[in-house]
Amino acid sequence: MDITLLTINNVWMMLCTALVFFMHLGFSLVEIGFTRQKNAINILFKNVFIISIGLILYALIGFNLMYPGSFIGGVMPDYFINLFGLSLPENGLSPAYADGGYTYYTDFLFQGMFAATAATIVSGAVAERIKLSSFMIFTLFYVGLIYPIAGSWQWGGGFLSSLGNQVNELGETIKEAGFYDFAGSTLVHSVGGWAALIAVYLLGSRIGKFKKNGKLGVLPGHNIPLATAGVLILWLGWFGFNGGSVLSAEPGATSLVLVTTCLAAASGGLTAFVVSFTKYKVYDLSMFLNGILGGLVGITAGADQMGITNAIVIGAIAGIIIVFGIAFLDKVKLDDPVGAIPVHLFCGIWGTLAVGIFGKMASWEQLGYQIIGVAAVGTFCLLSSFAILFTIKKTNGLRVSKEEELEGLDIHEHGMDAYPDFRLNQH
Amino acid sequence: MDITLLTINNVWMMLCTALVFFMHLGFSLVEIGFTRQKNAINILFKNVFIISIGLILYALIGFNLMYPGSFIGGVMPDYFINLFGLSLPENGLSPAYADGGYTYYTDFLFQGMFAATAATIVSGAVAERIKLSSFMIFTLFYVGLIYPIAGSWQWGGGFLSSLGNQVNELGETIKEAGFYDFAGSTLVHSVGGWAALIAVYLLGSRIGKFKKNGKLGVLPGHNIPLATAGVLILWLGWFGFNGGSVLSAEPGATSLVLVTTCLAAASGGLTAFVVSFTKYKVYDLSMFLNGILGGLVGITAGADQMGITNAIVIGAIAGIIIVFGIAFLDKVKLDDPVGAIPVHLFCGIWGTLAVGIFGKMASWEQLGYQIIGVAAVGTFCLLSSFAILFTIKKTNGLRVSKEEELEGLDIHEHGMDAYPDFRLNQH
């Protein structure tokens, strides 16, 4: 490959990596903003833990697990050599390696930023009642093993990516077809979303959320400005999340992806606002914000396959899913404080299916592959997250004590307040 | 055009697009930070509405209205084709299209991010008392129609851009000259600023701002740290706002633009601080922050035409304008809670005129074109925003009830508090 083009592709990928990293601030702010201040430190701690351990685990295990055979050399050998005589894997730095148009190290870092996302999604859903140590153990397994295994099925060239391949009698591939998930509606967002669903089920709802008389308790988020900032930061981060998933700076594809991403976000937010206004007669900022996130998750699977109209329609349907998804969870008494399940699971599924319905790839056959992909990943994530979380529940325990929940996890687990100078209202 | 150069230009433009998008978080934080907490949700709602509807409207109407004839094909045709059989306008993705050095889709998105800015500027000035529905209606017209029409006069190759063209008897253009507005001191900032002026006039001041005894009421902003964060985010965003207005990654021009932009910001802030300290004997952070913004707006019209000294001087004068502009508005009893009019209108005009006074283009002739441009855009914006806002005032009404204003728009229109956990002081 031409060194100049390699350089520009690599710059784009590094920029996108930085933006995906920045999404972790977005997630942190959304999660604390939509929950109560007495648990803000706890949520922030979980989030800085996730990004930190996520990167280290991805270097130690995940990267090679997810892309087996793709890289000769790789990260692992470097671990065991002496610290003083460093030997960098040359293929990782040389243009010769850079088949995909960027270096091995950039590839590792971009993918590593994605890996941490899966656990972050869960973090929001289980907020305000999960034991910190239990969440950290879960993160180790889910980010270190489950995410890269599921990812390898598709992005590592696994069976999902070749579901529809046809081979002739000579063993030659005469047709390539299969599941398609551009930037991870299924492989990232629903992977987090399924675990969130299991975790919320096993944990139970927060005290006061579902009252005995059948009414919903009001547990308002404590800092909506920060939640809004978080959503706008996530939108910005999605420029990298989707834009970088082109895996090069190819102008046509990257530009199109940014346009479809932004239009789906805008459309998702507007639709969630209009639908929720019609339903509840109030200008609900939370719905608007979650609608934006839903639109972003929804376009993620096919951002490179859609046109202007497609993107707007996909986002709009995601916005509708958000409003009814949140109502549905309340109805079945699943307590998801930040709306992680509607955003990442419901809209993740929707976005994945949309690849078979809209855009360049739309066909009944493709829709079938999409359904298979959603089901396969879903089954694996449901079973594995249940196995991990159920084991933790029976050993370390999942939930903090009633006293700790009422007084806040911040004081009990962290010995500190998020805003010690301010007087608090009582809930 | 060379594909490699196209790729790098396109990466730069996508980065700048992301930064201009991020400015919407900056505006949001500045606006809520400088106003009272009881209206924070309302302001955030307006801002996420603006960026969302702005992008959709620009796709539906604005882009083709602003750059008529520039694009064969364009966004529109895609709307009406069937969703299943997508037809992407190939010229938008192919290098052949990319005459300006980046793709059609990048162009759309970059310009779309600008379009939403005009309404955001108004949002700050009308904060804490405008009816949400009225503001949304205004946004539809102003972002959807007024901004692109004004923009087309210059950036769409309209009459302002060719004010001084001279044609010989054969009809050949023998001299090209005209209004110059590099990145929108007039076409973006004053477009927003003129409407802000009209809106503030039609709305009236907030209760308690101008007392009967002639004294100024104190209605302090509720979260200065977030306002400061907003200003620094806006400064960051201006790297893209001005840097992207080069419309390519040409090293000489982009580098120069970033330097002049940053020096004008720094100079504007320092000058506003020194002047306000001299005038009021207090280290006024709000003045420093607005001075930075004033410097940024001031350099925007000629960021590519100035040298180091020019930029510092232009910023310094903008800083002075801020201090006296804020005092002037108080004197004429126009209530602009966040200083949007001094920043975007006064400094927008100043920056536009400065192109005729400083830098490469400075001449009496050019100064004349600048004055004509300011006057033409100003007249159009004043008349159109008056027409829109006056019609809304007489039909839907512009202002919330006294009770709603006193108790806060958040509870009345949105049913939620920005920070429900914190006890509030009474004002």
Place this chain on the structure above:
Amino acid sequence: MDITLLTINNVWMMLCTALVFFMHLGFSLVEIGFTRQKNAINILFKNVFIISIGLILYALIGFNLMYPGSFIGGVMPDYFINLFGLSLPENGLSPAYADGGYTYYTDFLFQGMFAATAATIVSGAVAERIKLSSFMIFTLFYVGLIYPIAGSWQWGGGFLSSLGNQVNELGETIKEAGFYDFAGSTLVHSVGGWAALIAVYLLGSRIGKFKKNGKLGVLPGHNIPLATAGVLILWLGWFGFNGGSVLSAEPGATSLVLVTTCLAAASGGLTAFVVSFTKYKVYDLSMFLNGILGGLVGITAGADQMGITNAIVIGAIAGIIIVFGIAFLDKVKLDDPVGAIPVHLFCGIWGTLAVGIFGKMASWEQLGYQIIGVAAVGTFCLLSSFAILFTIKKTNGLRVSKEEELEGLDIHEHGMDAYPDFRLNQH
């Protein structure tokens, strides 16, 4: 140089410049987050002052002082020419100039963003009790003179960079060797850290920090969510701080640098969390955050010289240094509210030494050069900052009055509250 490669290098450097600029928001939020609300305005004011005056001073003095002889023409001449007849130094804009692969103006702006950092580091350590005017005077000298002089010793091609050069009898250099500081563990972070140490010593501790009975007073930071946001923004900014210090977009080097930077940050955070948990039995978010910063500072001197394992180990040791460094400062009764000295000075020294211990350059000889560099810069900074601060102490005074300290600097110096709407708890 090839114009295309120049363009891409320049784009990368402009992106990195923007990210380093954004670090000033990170510093601002960390500093206010970890201190009390009654001084938040004051700290924000200092930070916007630093970035503003830093850029102007670097244009006026610092840039040419730091890189003497490197640039013919340069910034200076432009100052004294007439404002109307602008003459841009053409060498700064032409590809011919761009020996380092980016333009003169980009170089200025990137380096200028670094210059302001030195004073920002001090700002955190002296928070909540330093007189604003005194801090501003200190900044003028430290950013305008001390930082560029120290920097010129290495990055300007001064004596530190050629400590180990050997010359033959013909005067030809036959070996190049010397101090190595990739992105400024010593030249930026310890330059700030040494001055912070002197300033904290001369200022004395905040009222209530060290009690007469030998116990530590509790002066909790008032907004931990903003502090966390600040740390994540700083981490993001380090993509530019270290990534840009490659001074080109060369794919191998830039990618490696981002990977080592992120892994050291992650490792530093995790280690500080584990060590502090072992020591204090609490999940201390502040320690985690400072551990991240310590890891970032630690990797900065050798980010381009390390492999995966090296980076993780360097970060881990930095994390340990943070925990014990903070305890040490408390023991010797030096009051550093935000942990600036452990982060920037202790980890800055550690990172500089690590270049001689780990990675490609590791050797006893190199370790010797590193020690000399640390000692030379340290001596210069200690003496110069003492001279400046002691002079200020004896003339203008360093510290605010007891009354002002107790009531908060915000009301006394700035006449405003950070959050006037919220009721405060008493400390």
